[in-house]
Amino acid sequence: MTDQNGSQSKRHRRVTAQTIADLAGVSRSAVSRAFSPGAYLSAEKRHRILKIAAEAGYQPNALAVGLKEGRSNLVAVFVGSMRNPYDAAFMGCLARSLNAIRKWPILIDGTDKSANSAVEELMRYPLDALILRGGSMAPEIVEHCARAGIPMISSGRPVSAPRVDNVCCRNAEGLREMTRLLIARGRSRFGFLGGPPEFYSSAQRRAGVLGALDEAGLRPIAEATGDYTVEVGAAAARRLLRENDLDALVCANDATAIGALSAARDLSLDVPGDVAVVGFDDIAMAEWPIFNLTTVRNPIEPAVGAIIRLLEKRLADPGKPGESISIDAVIIERGTH
Amino acid sequence: MTDQNGSQSKRHRRVTAQTIADLAGVSRSAVSRAFSPGAYLSAEKRHRILKIAAEAGYQPNALAVGLKEGRSNLVAVFVGSMRNPYDAAFMGCLARSLNAIRKWPILIDGTDKSANSAVEELMRYPLDALILRGGSMAPEIVEHCARAGIPMISSGRPVSAPRVDNVCCRNAEGLREMTRLLIARGRSRFGFLGGPPEFYSSAQRRAGVLGALDEAGLRPIAEATGDYTVEVGAAAARRLLRENDLDALVCANDATAIGALSAARDLSLDVPGDVAVVGFDDIAMAEWPIFNLTTVRNPIEPAVGAIIRLLEKRLADPGKPGESISIDAVIIERGTH
DNA sequence: TTGTAAGCGTTATCAA
DNA sequence: TTGATAACGCTTACAA
Numbered sequence: 173m174t175d176q177n178g179s180q181s182k183r184h185r186r187v188t189a190q191t192i193a194d195l196a197g198v199s200r201s202a203v204s205r206a207f208s209p210g211a212y213l214s215a216e217k218r219h220r221i222l223k224i225a226a227e228a229g230y231q232p233n234a235l236a237v238g239l240k241e242g243r244s245n246l247v248a249v250f251v252g253s254m255r256n257p258y259d260a261a262f263m264g265c266l267a268r269s270l271n272a273i274r275k276w277p278i279l280i281d282g283t284d285k286s287a288n289s290a291v292e293e294l295m296r297y298p299l300d301a302l303i304l305r306g307g308s309m310a311p312e313i314v315e316h317c318a319r320a321g322i323p324m325i326s327s328g329r330p331v332s333a334p335r336v337d338n339v340c341c342r343n344a345e346g347l348r349e350m351t352r353l354l355i356a357r358g359r360s361r362f363g364f365l366g367g368p369p370e371f372y373s374s375a376q377r378r379a380g381v382l383g384a385l386d387e388a389g390l391r392p393i394a395e396a397t398g399d400y401t402v403e404v405g406a407a408a409a410r411r412l413l414r415e416n417d418l419d420a421l422v423c424a425n426d427a428t429a430i431g432a433l434s435a436a437r438d439l440s441l442d443v444p445g446d447v448a449v450v451g452f453d454d455i456a457m458a459e460w461p462i463f464n465l466t467t468v469r470n471p472i473e474p475a476v477g478a479i480i481r482l483l484e485k486r487l488a489d490p491g492k493p494g495e496s497i498s499i500d501a502v503i504i505e506r507g508t509h
Numbered sequence: 510m511t512d513q514n515g516s517q518s519k520r521h522r523r524v525t526a527q528t529i530a531d532l533a534g535v536s537r538s539a540v541s542r543a544f545s546p547g548a549y550l551s552a553e554k555r556h557r558i559l560k561i562a563a564e565a566g567y568q569p570n571a572l573a574v575g576l577k578e579g580r581s582n583l584v585a586v587f588v589g590s591m592r593n594p595y596d597a598a599f600m601g602c603l604a605r606s607l608n609a610i611r612k613w614p615i616l617i618d619g620t621d622k623s624a625n626s627a628v629e630e631l632m633r634y635p636l637d638a639l640i641l642r643g644g645s646m647a648p649e650i651v652e653h654c655a656r657a658g659i660p661m662i663s664s665g666r667p668v669s670a671p672r673v674d675n676v677c678c679r680n681a682e683g684l685r686e687m688t689r690l691l692i693a694r695g696r697s698r699f700g701f702l703g704g705p706p707e708f709y710s711s712a713q714r715r716a717g718v719l720g721a722l723d724e725a726g727l728r729p730i731a732e733a734t735g736d737y738t739v740e741v742g743a744a745a746a747r748r749l750l751r752e753n754d755l756d757a758l759v760c761a762n763d764a765t766a767i768g769a770l771s772a773a774r775d776l777s778l779d780v781p782g783d784v785a786v787v788g789f790d791d792i793a794m795a796e797w798p799i800f801n802l803t804t805v806r807n808p809i810e811p812a813v814g815a816i817i818r819l820l821e822k823r824l825a826d827p828g829k830p831g832e833s834i835s836i837d838a839v840i841i842e843r844g845t846h
Numbered sequence: 847t848t849g850t851a852a853g854c855g856t857t858a859t860c861a862a
Numbered sequence: 863t864t865g866a867t868a869a870c871g872c873t874t875a876c877a878a
Contacts, residue, residue: 186579186658188871199849204873211874212847229656234633235576236871239854242523244572246583246615254601255793257594264591267618271627276615276634278583279604290608296571297613319566321523402797434799456592460739462771462799525855536865541857548857549863573855576870850877859868 187230196224207232244298247275247483250291252306252328253283256400257427257455258470259306262327265476266305273480275300282307295320301483303327306373323486325479329372330496337482338496339475343376343452344383346468346501350450351384351422354509359420359448362392363412365432366424367400374400374424377452381422393418398428405431413439418447420509426451426458426467433463433508448509454502464507475499524567533561544569581635584612584820587628589643589665590620593737594764594792595807596643599664602813603640610817612637619644632657638820640664645707660823662816666709667833674819675833676812680713680789681720683805683838687787688721688759691846696757696785699729700749702769703761704737711737711761714789718759730755735765742768750776755784757846763788763795763804770800770845785846791839801844812836 185191189203196203198221205211206221213221225231238244247270252259263279270277278294280287288310291302295316302317304326314333317324324331327339351362364381367374374397385391394416398404405428409421413435421436423429429451436443443449444466451458454469478497485492522528526540533540535558542548543558550558562568575581584607589596600616607614617627625647628639632653639654641663651670654661661668664676688699701718704711711734722728731753735741742765746758750772758773760766766788773780780786781803788795791806815834822829 186871189873190871200871201849201873202847204871205848208873214847217847229653231633232873233576233635233871235572235581235635236854237633237873239570239572239576239856239870240872240874242854246613249616254597254604257597260591260594260597260601263616264597264618264620267591267616268620271617272623274627274630276583276631278613279586279600279616280608281601281604283601283605286609290611293611294613296568296574298570298572316566406798430797434797437799457794460767460771461743462774523855526857527855537855538857538865538867539863541855542864545857551863554863569857570855573870574857576854576872577856577858579870848878850875852873852875854872856870857868859866861866862864 187228189230189232192221192225192228192230195228196221204232238298242298243300245275245300246297247277247300248280248291248294248302249277250280250282250287250302250304250307250309254281255283256306257457258425258453261455262305262472262476265472266303266479269476269480273484275483282309288313292316295322298322300487301325303479303483304329304331321490323483323490325482325486327475327479334494335492336494337486338494339478339482339499340496341470341475341499342501343373344380346470346503347377347380347422347452348384349501350468350503351381352387353503354420354422354448354450355384355388355390357448357509360390361417361419362390363394363396363416363418363421364392364424365405365408365412365421365428366395366397367428369397371400377424398424398431400425400427402427402431405429406435407431409435410438413441413447420448420450423449423451426453426455426465429465429467429508430457430463433465443508450509454504458504458506466506466509467504469502469504471499471502524565526567526569529558529562529565529567532565533558541569575635579635580637582612583634583636584614584638584640585617585628585631585636586614586640586642587617587619587624587644587646591618592620593643594794595762595790598792599642599809599813602809603642603816606813606817610821612820619646625650629653632659635659637824638662640816641666641668643710658827660820660827662819662823664812664816671831672829673831674823675831676815676819676836677833678710678807678812678836679838680710681717683807683840684714684717684759684789685721686838687805687840688718689724690840691757691759691785691787692721692725692727694785694846697727698754698756699727700731700733700753700755700758701729701761702742702745702749702758702765703732703734704765706734708737714761735761735768737762737764739764739768742766743772744768746772747775750778750784757785758787760786760788763790763792763802766802766804766845767794767800770802780845787846791841795841795843803843803846804841806839806841808836808839
């Protein structure tokens with residue numbers, strides 16, 4: 173007790189392997205070996221060293237280890253916007269999975285433009301990887317990563333560059349199947365409410381809808397674009413529903429669809445009686461009774477699982493060619509169709 | 510062009526200060542000085558070095574710098590749960606602010622129990638700080654941080670330990686004022702729907718409600734606890750509203766209040782006609798027309814601003830005593846009271 | 847099985 | 863103004 177106070181009052185001297193070595197009367201390398209599972213070291217000595225280390229609160233300095241090994245165990249994650257519920261949920265799952273394999277996710281929120289320069293700056297660390305989750309990342313950064321030898325894994329929008337891995341949901345298939353379902357249920361006057369046209373996911377999803385309509389000899393009556401938020405989705409849906417006699421409104425994501433639901437309510441349109449409304453993603457809110465939204469699930473766990481697997485493979489063999497993994501979307505039938 | 514291909518095909522040699530020094534025909538120290546604003550170096554030489562460095566894509570290795578300076582520029586952020594919309598929004602804002610000052614937020618999602626061991630492991634890095642945002646962090650970790658000399662900043666739940674900084678919303682005052690407002694508007698039969706009782710924020714908010722009621726010579730008719738989620742909030746509210754004749758239901762957070770709103774709807778109770786429902790936090794959803802929730806804002810930007818300021822002060826003077834900053838809550842009157 | 851020593855990429859100190 | 867050199871804390875040949 174007094175001992176503790178004594179050492180605390182003393183100028184804070186950093187505890188290193190040498191400190192432990194002195195305490196245990198062994199060499200610095202013995203301490204290092206005690207912490208590397210495979211290394212030669214008598215069981216008795218290892219035990220003693222580990223005990224002393226634990227008492228002193230010693231752990232090998234990750235910066236020094238990283239410098240030595242040329243690997244930081246740091247993973248940059250560029251996420252479109254944490255204001256987007258899907259991205260936020262995705263990030264949560266990804267963080268938990270990375271934490272579990274002792275890789276450390278550094279979060280770059282792509283909301284404002286400065287995010288790109290932040291990534292650039294972050295590349296001073298020998299990152300284990302850069303993971304892209306939506307958002308718009310400047311193309312030159314991809315090149316910088318390649319030059320710096322930083323592996324890149326993109327999710328949600330395929331990046332075609334050598335040795336870049338991709339994980340992507342089958343967007344078109346998902347919404348094509350959903351549209352077929354709506355057609356089979358007798359819907360024929362379709363509207364499509366997309367996200368920003370430059371977003372890969374929005375374009376893909378639109379293609380799915382148009383494809384299914386085309387198969388049935390149909391065309392959308394009306395289309396509009398939003399920005400994947402509830403507010404803008406509501407405004408766009410209001411216009412779409414007022415100016416057109418739709419019996420189905422397909423939205424490019426759930427937030428937009430939830431906006432559309434309020435628009436329908438405002439216009440005293442019955443959902444699904446007068447018009448069906450469907451979304452994409454299956455965010456947590458979609459399941460709330462008040463929305464009970466029929467949607468296409470963009471499954472987070474499989475996507476994150478694929479990212480983790482790709483990361484581990486890439487770390488094991490940095491030179492291997494890029495891989496692409498597709499994740500199946502899942503139709504979730506609830507009450508709005 | 511061919512040059513680029515040539516160097517690319519070659520075994521990837523890491524670009525270091527030495528590489529640039531050789532290219533520029535100067536010493537390694539000159540390169541280092543070129544990157545340190547204050548250092549002595551002829552303008553001409555600095556310019557040349559910087560140009561060559563840019564062409565070669567060189568940036569000083571952050572691991573080496575960190576090892577040298579004993580500072581990593583890494584900040585661990587322990588966040589209760591990314592499934593919680595408030596925590597997710599908070600994290601987004603915090604990440605953007607840290608990115609801006611070139612500190613790198615490592616996200617630890619406290620959802621599962623392993624989060625504590627992850628933090629322990631992460632302390633191998635000489636972290637600039639550990640920021641706590643909600644969730645339950647094992648008490649011994651606080652002590653380990655102190656031992657390792659890692660500054661700690663807690664937000665949302667005060668940690669009283671030497672040299673720990675705190676940022677906290679005036680929870681009690683916020684809900685006390687809100688309750689007074691409801692009383693002034695003629696409400697008298699109050700229910701309180703809390704979060705997990707062991708959560709500091711829930712206890713504080715409850716105290717505020719009880720305080721205001723007491724001032725008016727009132728007591729709550731019924732109380733229940735939830736877990737800060739919509740689902741559990743809805744279930745608890747349903748019971749509360751069915752079994753008691755309440756004219757005001759004060760909820761400890763917005764998610765719970767939104768659950769309460771659906772419960773009221775299910776029971777054909779008019780809000781605010783039959784019963785007022787209010788929340789706490791002012792998450793983005795609270796403003797949606799479909800909810801239009803009267804609530805108490807737990808302002809994110811001021812809290813994050815305070816955290817950043819405290820971090821910078823702490824880094825400048827690691828030994829200074831801990832500071833506590835309180836953030837004023839703000840009554841947001843919408844349509845449910 | 848153990849210890850010594852070299853090197854990972856920087857920056858700061860000290861001479862020149 | 864510049865360049866050599868010594869840390870920073872670790873791991874790993876290499877030698878004993």
